[in-house]
Amino acid sequence: MDKIIMKTPLVEMDGDEMTRILWQMIKDELLLPYIELNTEYYDLGLKSRNDTDDRITVDSANATKKYGVAVKCATITPNAARMSEYDLKKMWKSPNGTIRSILNGTVFRTPIIVKGIEPCVKNWKEPITIARHAYGDVYSNSEMLIEKSGKAELVFTDKDGNEQRELIHEFDDEGGIIQGIHNVTPSIESFARSCFNYALDQKKDLWFGAKDTISKKYDHHFKDIFSEIFEKEYKEKFEEAGIEYFYSLIDDIVARIMKSNGGMIWACKNYDGDVMSDMISSAFGSLAMMTSVLVSPDGVYEYEAAHGTVQRHYYKHLKGEETSTNSVATIFAWTGALRKRGELDDIPELVRFASKLERSVIETIESGRMTKDLANITNNDEIITLSSLDFIKAVRKTLDTYI
Numbered sequence: 277m278d279k280i281i282m283k284t285p286l287v288e289m290d291g292d293e294m295t296r297i298l299w300q301m302i303k304d305e306l307l308l309p310y311i312e313l314n315t316e317y318y319d320l321g322l323k324s325r326n327d328t329d330d331r332i333t334v335d336s337a338n339a340t341k342k343y344g345v346a347v348k349c350a351t352i353t354p355n356a357a358r359m360s361e362y363d364l365k366k367m368w369k370s371p372n373g374t375i376r377s378i379l380n381g382t383v384f385r386t387p388i389i390v391k392g393i394e395p396c397v398k399n400w401k402e403p404i405t406i407a408r409h410a411y412g413d414v415y416s417n418s419e420m421l422i423e424k425s426g427k428a429e430l431v432f433t434d435k436d437g438n439e440q441r442e443l444i445h446e447f448d449d450e451g452g453i454i455q456g457i458h459n460v461t462p463s464i465e466s467f468a469r470s471c472f473n474y475a476l477d478q479k480k481d482l483w484f485g486a487k488d489t490i491s492k493k494y495d496h497h498f499k500d501i502f503s504e505i506f507e508k509e510y511k512e513k514f515e516e517a518g519i520e521y522f523y524s525l526i527d528d529i530v531a532r533i534m535k536s537n538g539g540m541i542w543a544c545k546n547y548d549g550d551v552m553s554d555m556i557s558s559a560f561g562s563l564a565m566m567t568s569v570l571v572s573p574d575g576v577y578e579y580e581a582a583h584g585t586v587q588r589h590y591y592k593h594l595k596g597e598e599t600s601t602n603s604v605a606t607i608f609a610w611t612g613a614l615r616k617r618g619e620l621d622d623i624p625e626l627v628r629f630a631s632k633l634e635r636s637v638i639e640t641i642e643s644g645r646m647t648k649d650l651a652n653i654t655n656n657d658e659i660i661t662l663s664s665l666d667f668i669k670a671v672r673k674t675l676d677t678y679i
Contacts (some may be wrong), residue, residue, distance in 0.1 A: 277679050283621045284637050286613055287339045287578075288315035289371075291349025292322055292584035298603045298664060299349045302610060305668045306633060306675065307554045311614070311626070316343065322352045322370050323350035325536045326364050333371045337384060339579055345611035348375075348580040349606065375578060376410045379574055380463065381570040382470035382542070382568060383408045387580050388567060388604060389559035389581040391642045392656035395538075396559045407474065407482075408549025410457035410570075415546055422451040426525045430456070459494075461501070468502045469545045469573035472510040472521070480521045484543040485529030488501035498545065499523060557582065562649060564602035569612055577665030579612040581605035589664075601664040607637055607671070636675040 287548070290299060307313055317334035325332060340346040352358060376383070386405040422428065428444040438655040444454055475482040484502055506514075506521050514521055526548065533542065546550055557566040566582040582605055589599040600663035611630040618626030641650060644659045651661045662670060 277310070278595060279300045279309075279427055280344060280623070280625050282312060282314035282617065283623065284345075284617065285314050286317045287336060287343050287346035288344060289336050289348040289351075290521045291320055291351040291535065291585065293350075293352065293587055293590035294593060294599065294601050294664075295581065295583075295585050295634050296321060296349040297590070297600060297604060298606050298668075300666055302603060302607055305665075305672045306581050306595065306607065307545045309611065309672075310629060310675075310679065321346070322354065322358070322362050324366070324370055325351075325371070326362060329365070329375070330368045333374045334378065337375045340375070340379060341515065341572075341576055344576055344583045345613050345617045346578040347609050348578055349609075350581055350583060350585045352585055365419070372580075373410075376570060379570060379572045379576055379578065380466045381572040381576070381578065382467050382474070382566060383410050383549070383570050384474055385557070385566055387557055388638070389560070390638055390650075393561040393565070393641075393650060394612050394655060395561070397534060397536065400538040402537060403537075403560065404533065404538045404551055405478070405480070405541040405552040406556055407471050407541055407543040409464070409466045409544065410466070410549075410650050411463040412550065413457050413546040414455070418456040420454050422454060424451060425449045430452045457494075458495075461497070464498055464501045465505065467543075468505045469509075470503075470571050471541065472506065472514075473573065473575070474571050475519060475521070475541050476510075476513055476517055478521060478541065479490050480515055481495045481540045482543060483522045483524075483529055483532075483540050485524055485548075486527055486545060486564045487524035489525060494631050495545075502543075538625065543555060543590070555581070558577075561653060562602065566605055567608045568605075571674070577613070577616050579609040579616075581609050585672060599664045600661060600667075602647045603664065603668055604641075605635055607668075608634060631670075632678040633675055636671050636678065639673045640667070643674075649672050 290296060318332055319495040320333055320336060339593055340435055351371045354367050354642055358364065359367055384407050387403045389403055425448045427446050430442040430444055432440045455556040471482055486498050488499045502523065557563045563583045568582040570582050586601050589601045594601050610632050615627050615630035618624065618630065644656050645662055646654065646659060647667050648661050651659050
């Protein structure tokens with residue numbers, strides 16, 4: 277076949293460690309032979325971020341706003357050990373956090389369903405997508421360890437100097453702990469619109485749950501914003517699409533999810549989404565089998581794998597040892613970005629290629645050829661465990677039957 281020609285560039289964000297190695301393998305074996313790949317490249321590897329004082333992360337996010345679609349490799353968020361290992365100038369922030377803040381996006385994570393790797397919850401037949409509000413709450417908190425008796429208060433001083441005060445707790449000499457969290461109305465509104473837009477894009481029901489009966493102002497504000505925006509902007513669109521928006525207490529949502537067949541988008545506040553996305557990925561099989569896309573309310577998309585940089589395998593790779601690293605989520609990050617680029621630029625052959633590549637990945641695994649992590653959890657009796665590169669080559673062999 278002739279190579280597929282792209283029009284608008286795709287923003288390409290390279291990353292770290294073993295996923296960086298897989299990134300190049302995927303391009304060499306599964307993309308470049310079939311596509312005249314048109315990308316605007318940004319190296320978000322930790323060394324590059326350090327050399328540019330992390331300016332490159334900001335530049336990549338702004339390029340994503342310009343072009344509308346990006347694909348990102350997994351990156352290191354440095355800790356104290358990484359400071360020494362990479363001789364860093366400072367402990368740079370999470371690239372994902374920086375990009376989410378600039379794009380004002382919501383993270384949607386969906387497990388990849390493969391026969392032979394069955395969900396722990398037997399009635400789950402369709403993937404459950406977690407929509408995580410990636411701003412505020414406990415992730416931007418202020419905390420204190422209290423070691424003496426005294427009074428803790430929540431105080432707000434407005435721009436005119438007026439104060440509002442709420443008693444948090446009267447501590448005795450045994451002390452305790454306090455935590456202050458916040459969110460902002462524009463971010464919650466963006467979260468709601470991103471969820472409603474994504475539900476329409478995917479033609480799936482949207483569920484949302486919070487604890488508004490206990491948190492009568494904080495969580496209730498989330499509930500009210502979702503309800504107001506839905507009624508004013510999305511109700512008719514949902515009815516036309518034949519999908520539903522459903523709100524209930526988080527307790528009830530969890531109970532309903534467990535008894536459901538799956539197939540919905542589950543909108544979660546920041547902490548709930550962090551926890552529930554790991555639960556969903558584990559219950560469906562593996563974090564390496566989960567897609568992740570950041571969607572802004574104005575229609576900007578950034579695709580990535582849901583997992584990290586696979587540090588342990590990278591150290592083996594540096595020693596010249598063979599690895600068997602799962603590349604599925606990284607492949608699907610590319611296919612998601614290529615499909616969206618094809619949809620936006622009206623390139624149907626690019627959309628079809630993305631679907632063919634995804635089908636090839638799934639068929640390769642279902643035929644028994646897979647990496648070690650999947651071999652350990654599959655109920656397929658006839659399996660061949662492949663190295664990192666050999667799995668990608670096996671996918672290419674399957675893909676060639678469709679081309």
